[in-house]
Amino acid sequence: MKFKYIFLAFIGFFIFSCGQKKSTEGQTLRIGVSMLSLQNEFVLNVSQSLEKYAKENKVELIVVDAERSSLKQIEQVENFINQQVDAIILNPCEFEASSPAIIKAKKAGIPIVNVNSSTKEKPDAFVGSDDKESAKLAIEFIAKKLNGKGNIVIIQGYLGQAAQIDRDLGAKDALKKYPNLKVLATQTGEWDRAKAMSLMENWIQLHGKNIQAVFAHNDEMGLGAAQALMDKNLKSSTIVVSVDGIADARKAVKAKKLDATILQDAENQGKNAIQLAIQLAKKQKPKNADILIPFQVEN
Template identity: 60%
Template sequence: MKNAIFGTLIATALLSGCNQTSEKGSGDGEKLVVGATMLSMQNEFIVNVSDEMEAKAKELDVDLITVDAERSALKQVEQVESFIAQGVDAIIMNPCEVEASSPAVKLAMAANIPIINVNSETSAKPTAFVGSDDTESARIAMKYLAEKLGGKGNILIMHGFMGQAAQLKRDNGAKEILKANPGLKLLAEQTGEWDRAKGMSLTENWIQSYGSKINAIFAHNDEMGMGAVKALEAAGLKNKVIVVSVDAIPDALQAVKKGTLDATIFQNAKEQGSKAIETAVKAAKKEAFDKEVLIPFQLVTKENVGEFLK
C-alpha cells in the first residue's frame, strides 16, 4: 500500500513538474524570472531606471532580480553568467562598457536567453536595445551653448566613463557641433567619471588653469554638471559661465528652476525602465518585439522646466 501511495506521489510530482515547465511564462503558470545587472546603483539616473523596471515588473507579475555591477564590466559578465546558471527567462543589462561588457551578451545569446541592453550599448549585438540616441543629447546640449554664446567662446567638456557607449556617443555629438561652429574653442576635455565630487574637483582644477577664459561647460551627465556648478559658485564665476548637462535628474531640474544650472537634457528614465521590462517579457514569451526602442531627448531650460518637475 505504501509503495502504491509513493508511486502516486511521484507520478503527481512529475506531472505537476511537466505542467509548470509548459506553463512557464504563459501567464497562468510559473512567474517569468528576469535578471538585471545595472552599471551602478550609486548613479541617480540608473537608480531611476531600475525603480521603473521594478514597478513595471510588479505590474506584469514578473520576478525581477536586480544586481549592481558597481561600474565593473568584469563583475557584470560574472553576474550574467550567474543569471544563465540560474536559468532566468530573460536578462536586462545596463552595460558598464562597450567592449568589456560584450562577452556577457555573447554568453546569454549562446545560452538562448534573450538579453536586452538598456540605456547603454555594447559592440556585441543583444536581442534588443532600449534607450536613447546619446549622440543626439550632445548635439542638443552643444547647439544650446552655441546659441547662448552667439557662436563664439571657450568651452570645457566633462566626459563620462571613458569607453562607455554614452561617453563615446556624447563626445561624437559634441565634436560634430564644435566642427560646425568654428568660433567655439575647446579649451580642455577630461573625464569626471559620471561623478559629482569628481566633476567638482575637475572644475576647480580648470578654474585654476583657465579662470575667466571659461565661457561654458558641457558635462556628459547631471551629476558632473551639478559638481561643476558648485565649484563655479564657490569661485564666484557661476554668472559668467554657462553649464549644460544631460539626464534631467530631480536635483538638476531644481537647479534649472533656480537658475544655477542653465539647462539639462531630459532623458526619460521611466520610459527606458518600463520598455526594457516589456521587451524582455515579450522576448521571453517569444512574442513580437521591437529590436530597437529609441526614446527622444528634450532640452529643459528655465522656460519649460515646470513641465518636467513632478
C-alpha cells in the same frame, strides 16, 4: 490485455504532458538585471522604473549592481544563466568590455535586452536614447547663448562607456558648425559630482574667466562644475549644460544654478525594457526591438 496497458500508459503520459505544459505556462517569469551602478541617480531611476513595471506585469526581478565593473557584470550574467532566468536586462558598464555578457547569454539561449547603454555585441533588443543627439542639443544650446563664439570645457563620462563615447562624438560633430567655439580642455569626471567639482576647480585655476561654458556628459558632473564656479563667483558669467534630467538638476535649473539639462526619460526606458524582455521570454517577436526615446532640453 497488453494493448490495454499500452493504451493506459499512453493516456497517462498525455495527461502528464498536458499538466506539465500548463504548469510551465503558469510560472512567474524571472528576469535578471545587471545595472552599471546603483550609486548613480539616473541609473537608479531606470532601475526603479524596471521594478515598477515588473511588479505591474507580475514578473520576478533579480537586480544586481555591477559597481562599474564590466568583469563583475559578466560574472553576474553567468550567475543569471546558471539560475536559468527567462530573460536578462543589461545596463552595460562598457561598450566593448561588457560585450562578452551578450555572447554568453545568447549561447545559453536566454534573450538579453540592453537598457540605456549599448555594447559592441548586439543584444536581442535595445531601449535607450541617442546619446549623440543629447550632446548635439547641449552644444546647440551653448552656441546659441554665446552667439557662436567663446571658450568651452567638456567633462566626459567614464571612458569606454557607450554614453561617454557617443556624447563625445556628438559634441565633436556639433562643434564643426561653430569654428569660433574653442574647446579649452576635455577630461573625464567619471560621472561623479565630487570628481567633476575638483576637475572644474583645477580648470578655473588654469583658465579663470576665459571659460564661457561647460558641457558635462551627465547632471552629476554638471552640478559639481556649477558648484565650483559658484564658489569662485564665476557662475553668472559661465553657462553650464549637462545631460539626464535628474531631480537635482531640474531643481538647479529652476534655481538658475544650472542653465539647462538635456532630459532623458528613465521611466520609459525601464518600461520598454521590461516589455521587450517579457515578449522575448515568451518567444514573441517584438514589433520594434530597437527603441530610441528622444531627449528634451529643459531650461
